[in-house]
Amino acid sequence: xxxxxxxxxxxxxxxxxxxxxxxxxxxxxxxxxxxxxxxxxxxxxxxxxxxxxxxxxxxxxxxxxxxxxxxxxxxxxxxxxxxxxxxxxxxxxxxxxxxxxxxxxxxxxxxxxxxxxxxxxxxxxxxxxxxxxxxxxxxxxxxxxxxxxxxxxxxxxxxxxxxxxxxxxxxxxxxxxxxxxxxxxxxxxxxxxxxxxxxxxxxxxxxxxxxxxxxxxxxxxxxxxxxxxxxxxxxxxxxxxxxxxxxxxxxxxxxxxxxxxxxxxxxxxxxxxxxxxxxxxxxxxxxxxxxxxxxxxxxxxxxxxxxxxxxxxxxxxxxxxxxxxxxxxxxxxxxxxxxxxxxxxxxxxxxxxxxxxxxxxxxxxxxxxxxxxxxxxxxxxxxxxxxxxxxxxxxxxxxxxxxxxxxxxxxxxxxxxxxxxxxxxxxxxxxxxxxxxxxxxxxxxxxxxxxxxxxxxxxxxxxxxxxxxxxxxxxxxxxxxxxxxxxxxxxxxxxxxxxxxxxxxxxxxxxxxxxxxxxxxxxxxxxxxxxxxxxxxxxxxxxxxxxxxxxxxxxxxxxxxxxxxxxxxxxxxxxxxxxxxxxxxxxxxxxxxxxxxxxxxxxxxxxxxxxxxxxxxxxxxxxxxxxxxxxxxxxxxxxxxxxxxxxxxxxxxxxxxxxxxxxxxxxxxxxxxxxxxxxxxxxxxxxxxxxxxxxxxxxxxxxxxxxxxxxxxxxxxxxxxxxxxxxxxxxxxxxxxxxxxxxxxxxxxxxxxxxxxxxxxxxxxxxxxxxxxxxxxxxxxxxxxxxxxxxxxxxxxxxxxxxxxxxxxxxxxxxxxxxxxxxxxxxxxxxxxxxxxxxxxxxxxxxxxxxxxxxxxxxxxxxxxxxxxxxxxxxxxxxxxxxxxxxxxxxxxxxxxxxxxxxxxxxxxxxxxxxxxxxxxxxxxxxxxxxxxxxxxxxxxxxxx
Numbered sequence: 001x002x003x004x005x006x007x008x009x010x011x012x013x014x015x016x017x018x019x020x021x022x023x024x025x026x027x028x029x030x031x032x033x034x035x036x037x038x039x040x041x042x043x044x045x046x047x048x049x050x051x052x053x054x055x056x057x058x059x060x061x062x063x064x065x066x067x068x069x070x071x072x073x074x075x076x077x078x079x080x081x082x083x084x085x086x087x088x089x090x091x092x093x094x095x096x097x098x099x100x101x102x103x104x105x106x107x108x109x110x111x112x113x114x115x116x117x118x119x120x121x122x123x124x125x126x127x128x129x130x131x132x133x134x135x136x137x138x139x140x141x142x143x144x145x146x147x148x149x150x151x152x153x154x155x156x157x158x159x160x161x162x163x164x165x166x167x168x169x170x171x172x173x174x175x176x177x178x179x180x181x182x183x184x185x186x187x188x189x190x191x192x193x194x195x196x197x198x199x200x201x202x203x204x205x206x207x208x209x210x211x212x213x214x215x216x217x218x219x220x221x222x223x224x225x226x227x228x229x230x231x232x233x234x235x236x237x238x239x240x241x242x243x244x245x246x247x248x249x250x251x252x253x254x255x256x257x258x259x260x261x262x263x264x265x266x267x268x269x270x271x272x273x274x275x276x277x278x279x280x281x282x283x284x285x286x287x288x289x290x291x292x293x294x295x296x297x298x299x300x301x302x303x304x305x306x307x308x309x310x311x312x313x314x315x316x317x318x319x320x321x322x323x324x325x326x327x328x329x330x331x332x333x334x335x336x337x338x339x340x341x342x343x344x345x346x347x348x349x350x351x352x353x354x355x356x357x358x359x360x361x362x363x364x365x366x367x368x369x370x371x372x373x374x375x376x377x378x379x380x381x382x383x384x385x386x387x388x389x390x391x392x393x394x395x396x397x398x399x400x401x402x403x404x405x406x407x408x409x410x411x412x413x414x415x416x417x418x419x420x421x422x423x424x425x426x427x428x429x430x431x432x433x434x435x436x437x438x439x440x441x442x443x444x445x446x447x448x449x450x451x452x453x454x455x456x457x458x459x460x461x462x463x464x465x466x467x468x469x470x471x472x473x474x475x476x477x478x479x480x481x482x483x484x485x486x487x488x489x490x491x492x493x494x495x496x497x498x499x500x501x502x503x504x505x506x507x508x509x510x511x512x513x514x515x516x517x518x519x520x521x522x523x524x525x526x527x528x529x530x531x532x533x534x535x536x537x538x539x540x541x542x543x544x545x546x547x548x549x550x551x552x553x554x555x556x557x558x559x560x561x562x563x564x565x566x567x568x569x570x571x572x573x574x575x576x577x578x579x580x581x582x583x584x585x586x587x588x589x590x591x592x593x594x595x596x597x598x599x600x601x602x603x604x605x606x607x608x609x610x611x612x613x614x615x616x617x618x619x620x621x622x623x624x625x626x627x628x629x630x631x632x633x634x635x636x637x638x639x640x641x642x643x644x645x646x647x648x649x650x651x652x653x654x655x656x657x658x659x660x661x662x663x664x665x666x667x668x669x670x671x672x673x674x675x676x677x678x679x680x681x682x683x684x685x686x687x688x689x690x691x692x693x694x695x696x697x698x699x700x701x702x703x704x705x706x707x708x709x710x711x712x713x714x715x716x717x718x719x720x721x722x723x724x725x726x727x728x729x730x731x732x733x734x735x736x737x738x739x740x741x742x743x744x745x746x747x748x749x750x751x752x753x754x755x756x757x758x759x760x761x762x763x764x765x766x767x768x769x770x771x772x773x774x775x776x777x778x779x780x781x782x783x784x785x786x787x788x789x790x791x792x793x794x795x796x797x798x799x800x801x802x803x804x805x806x807x808x809x810x811x812x813x814x815x816x817x818x819x820x821x822x823x824x825x826x827x828x829x830x831x832x833x834x835x836x837x838x839x840x841x842x843x844x845x846x847x848x849x850x851x852x853x854x855x856x857x858x859x860x861x862x863x864x865x866x867x868x869x870x871x872x873x874x875x876x877x878x879x880x881x882x883x884x885x886x887x888x889x890x891x892x893x894x895x896x897x898x899x900x901x902x903x904x905x906x907x908x909x910x911x912x913x914x915x916x917x918x919x920x921x922x923x924x925x926x927x928x929x930x931x932x933x934x935x936x937x938x939x940x941x942x943x944x945x
Contacts, residue, residue, distance in 0.1 A: 009113075009737055015856070022066075034597065034598050039573065046106045049741070060815060063869060067845060067870070075118060078126070086520055096520075122577050130511070133511030136491070142204070142205040144156060176203045197499075205251045211245065242348070242351075245483075249482055250617070256477050275608040283473070286311035287305060287472045289306075290373065291372060298334070305397065314459055341368060365386030392478045394474060400412070483562040491559070495537075601638070602640055641751065646758065647724065648686070650675055651673075656702075659673075682760065746818070790838075799825070815850075902914060931944050
């Protein structure tokens, strides 16, 4: 019987589905192991061969732990809300739910074809109302919670109200808005209900506030920073501007220190931890207040708060710089500067924060016309605006010290602002700036001779005495914008009362489901797409969604029109997998008590400061409120590398429609044009006729050939549909089978590293699987044959060294070396003509995590019923690797003539006697008596004659 992978793989995939082979047990007496990969967004393009890399690695480990007797939970689902489906709906009029369902079906088909051991009974979809009711529920709990800095945890909001009623907010250390006023218990009790609710919004862990956002008018929505590239939207390339909008916010800043501290408790990659550490950005320093100086145009004085890590440099301040978006800009700008300032603010709004942070060369800014008073010297300090200062970082204002900061220095030089030359008594020379940067700036009358730390303490003491500063800790982390002006996302379970204040729906009314809309674009008046819904109002009396025409703001109120961002649904999905069918709780006490957390999580490092940070925040909150037993959800995380595509590149002579074959392009001024790799032969020759059919625009172009052919160049880069270098796993499975694809992806290199794809390399792994199959099948007809006799010692040695190495490799996630070990093993067993059940049966179990289909087929042929997936893992026995004999080289006068295998426990005399009695020794000596026999036990025998 030949190795017919198509028939084998189809049969076992059907068997697994029908028998629910990989369904996790609950309840169970077995130890648990929860392994997880980041669930995909189901795009219409389906999977390419780069996507399954982490899935395969995770599946190998899950199968390995299953063999070891663990109750393995390996679920899969879909992050199915998002902008792409909505954009497609706008273009085609097709409901996002329809296209999302089609895309999910396509993904499921591909995932099943690759033989993953998922527990599909636990599948979740973030766009399923039964799932997103729990996303809405978490939002509601955040809304009804505050952060108590004394207990360092989130607590129910009613406990804060009790404190207000007992003694006002004096002495309460809470995470709250900076402009929260002080009030007494009497004052609190005198407030109206609406006034109380407005005050409580300043404490809630999710709240409404004006925030600077990336607004894309063409898409009609706010975009995250990573959705903006060079000032335009990543999807569609539409202009993006910065603007202030009232948004739902998450008070993640309350957890900044705990998010930092928690990194020490988890086994995550250090680069990922560093990314989160830098994003959170803890800095120790001082908060300093500069007060604007009133003038003829501005009688009022405003406080400008800055944070500095170097309070000791305060005497080097020669100007201040505000972010263009700073609230005070419009208030302090003088009439004469208004036009310039407005134009600059408008221009800056078209640049993303990421661009501004990355741009260290451009120096731009405008003087506001206002001055502030230096808090210690009283000197007038000019106030400028500049785009190198960000509203979302620190306070959005800096005290500029040009003799201690490069960007301040560049700014001062650009605009002719004086640069103090007090720098340890040394005048600054421009070319020597970098060598002197960071040194202590000393005022001879105040902090002369003190070190940096002592000087900083002195400055802080002086500021505190004047009421113009204090020592503090600052975090770069900002509260997270949680609103999106989109349709295809989780609705907020919020309506707005008579006073326009947000109110929550009753919990028992969840989920609040998305309404039908005629258009997925914003309304003509600029409202989000949900503004197109005709039935989107909340009837508080009947607890139901009703027609908008019934809104009276007495018993029927408007519902929130924004939806939640993409990261909402991914922030607790790993917990929902533990108990996905529960309609009464996010997860039951019994389920969370058993599964607890994720033992192994595999996913991309690109999610370091998005999903992986926000999900840790939600986990800590749910832990604080008693719904989860751990405040970190994933013990170990691995970032898989990227499988790179090999793009095909044509060379177009610049400014023309003439294309040059690769060998003709050298020295020419050309543009690189990527073409579909499927049109290129293994020798890099392009099928020109196929190219013209693929894109008719090439029909009128000129192609200059070489040696009768047209050849392309190659570039190794990210595998992407836009680069036409995608390899479809369906095609690989059709030609080589899923087992070959699984093993080849692991064979490409270490899991964490990026590596190029080369389809030609698959033939080697496919050949190995056929050779493995032949170990069990004999003769020209490939008849199955396995013997039940005693195996040879050499075969036992081969088996057990393979068990040892493969086990060590799996535990170290070195899957590429495991594949090499299997290849060596099969070569050795083939050479020894091994047919022994005692060798081949454990080998089938050992290879099952990597090549499950062929393993299942052979296991059945070995006479077993049921799946091999839960068979005990082979036990490595050291005794089979302990050498009991030694192959001695037998030399005569220093020249080796033959070898002789002898037991290792023989004495020197016994070795000598055995060697001298050997027939070949007698032939070498020819009847002579040797002068001397040198024996080194365990090494050599040398006869001197």
